[in-house]
Amino acid sequence: MKTILERLKLPVRAGQSPSPTPSSGDRRTFLRNSALGGLSLGMMFDGQPERELEYTTQNVNRASKPSDLKITDMRIAILQGVPFTSPIIRIDTNQGLVGWGEVRDGASANYALMLKSRLLGQNPCNVEQIFKQIKQFGNHGRAAGGVCGVEMALWDLAGKAYNVPAYQLLGGKYRDEVRLYADTPEGKTYEEFAENMKKRKAQGFTFLKMDFGIGMLAGQPGMLVGADVWDVKNQYGNSKQMKVGNYGMTKHPFTRVQVTKKGIDKLVDHVGRVREIVGYDTPMSADHFGHFDVNTAIQIGKAMEPFRLAWLEDLVPWFYTDQWKQISDAIDTPTLTGEDIYLKEEFIKLIDAGAVDMIHPDLASSGGLLETKKIGDYAEEKGIPMAMHFAGSPICMMANVHCAAATENFVALEHHGVDVEGWEDIVTGLKPIAQNGFVKVPDRPGLGVELNEEAAKRFLKKGGTWFAPTDVWNTKDSWDREWS
Known part of the structure; x- marks a missing residue:
């Protein structure tokens, strides 16, 4: 049977020096304490080293097993x-x-x-x-x-x-900071819009996005064909139910709304003046054009070519692969879609068909961190860049940040909560979150943030319950x- 001291003897790891031998003056104390402790263990668990180890480590934190x-x-x-x-x-x-x-x-x-x-x-x-x-x-x-x-x-x-941080579990990171792109409220006048743009630049954003489309032409004479039977000003869930249907819920090709030459000239004037405000040193993309067919999409796309927009987003629904290819082949401005696509298979179809110039997954729809990285990796192999759509709380943003950090072909991540007061206070662990148009990739474990319940409760849905x-x-x- 092994002696008590033999059972308690600790192994020496490779590269580690053995513990120093006690001096003669300390040896009696060392042996007495070791023997007394070992004797008690020996009496309790004689011949059962597993139980001895369990007993001696009973106060060790096991919460990370x-x-x-x-x-x-x-x-x-x-x-x-x-x-x-x-x-x-x-x-x-x-x-x-x-x-x-x-x-x-x-x-x-x-x-x-x-x-x-x-x-x-x-x-x-x-x-x-x-x-x-x-x-x-x-x-x-x-x-x-x-x-x-x-x-x-x-x-x-x-x-x-x-x-470890989530990006490490995805294979490591390509970047220490993740670039953001920000929507900019247009304002009632160009002067007000110019102030909004100046505000975004003062906040440090190096990539911007604007909305323009046929909604801004609605109700003006000579701008649109076939629009008077639709609620064209509202393309979302707030569209009115008209005799012909709900504009917001009708797929683009089926509205048969067209834009006149006068209407396209109006859009050109609008985007041109915005470009003058922003300047050409800052990338600027565009979204929310309205519900119209592939022919109108091509006409608008060609008209926008002088302004070197970073991309035109969601001109037609994502699942019309052939129509996307028609548009992409016909215009020089990059095309982009994907914020509503679930899983990699439909992205692969678009990429393999050469239907879009860029992809735009929303991690909260595309499948989460790993699936979105797989989507980005496939696109990267085909030479297709990836921007990321996002419009949620800091919890979801940090999931996006870790995925973006771990994906080589990433370009920029949308930030839709720039003007929401108290948005960054919803979490702890990273402050500030957005700084000069970038987010520093956190090195804390997991997503790197924790919910700040006191601050988050201020956003609790009216009548809702707290977990x-x-x-x-x-x-x-x-x-x-x-x-x-």
Whole structure:
């Protein structure tokens, strides 16, 4: 049987010097203390070194033991005005680690809650495995919000469990700072718009985006053909239901709205004056043109060529691959789409067809951090750059920042909350978040930030609850296998 001292003898690691031998004066004390401690252990666990080790390390913090980490709960609080509506996900574990995620802006929290029964008891460090189990419950647009939000929270937990930032788990980073691009409110006059542009430049943004389209021509004589039967001024969910249908919910080719020469000249004058304000040293992209067909898209695209816009975004819906190729082949300004595409397969179709010049995933719809990196990596191999769409809270922004840092062909990330007072206070761990048009990539574990509950509660949706119990979602009630 090994002696007590032999059992307690610690191994020497490679490259490490052995512990110094006690001096003769200290030896009696050392042996007496060691023997007494060892004697008590020997009497308790004689011949059971595993139990001895467990006993001697009983006060060691085991909260970062990744192999034993399990999901125990998931709850949600819905924030409003950040800048839109964003459900925040909190995933709890058996070791006290908390993971934060976010359902995409404007999406239902139920898209995430329905996944809870598939997550309980799982090890969150198995991110890709869990993603493959739940990705069937996502779809294009906001329907992907639950799957993507959960995936964000899993990476946050995995990073915290292994004590590394999320980008490190994605393969490391290409950059220390992530470039932002900012929307700019136009204002009622060009003078007001000029002040808004000056404000953006003073904030340090080096990349801007503007909106212009046929909505600004509506109601003016001689500008549009076939627009009087539609609510053309409103292209979103606020469109009025007209006799011919809802403009905001009618796909572009089916409105049959056209722009006249006079209307195109008006758009040219508008963009030209904006370009004069911004100057040509700053990249400027454009979005939200309205619902019209591929022919009108080409006409507008050609008219914009003198202004060297960084891209024209979402001229027609993303799924019309052939029409996108028609537009891209016909104009010299880069084309871009993708903020509503779920998973890499549809991006691959657009890229392989040569249909767009750039891709534009929204990480909260495209599949989360790893899937978006896969999308970017595929595009990079084909020589296609990637900008990233984003309009949520700092939780989702940091998920985007880690993905952007880890993806080589990344260009710029949208920041839609620039003017939201208190936006940066929603989280702790990185302050300021945006500085001179960039975000420093955090080196803290996981996403690198924690929810600041006191500040975030100011954005709680009216009538909403703050991470209330969600036990009603605990039980799985369907067979999920997609094959037989």
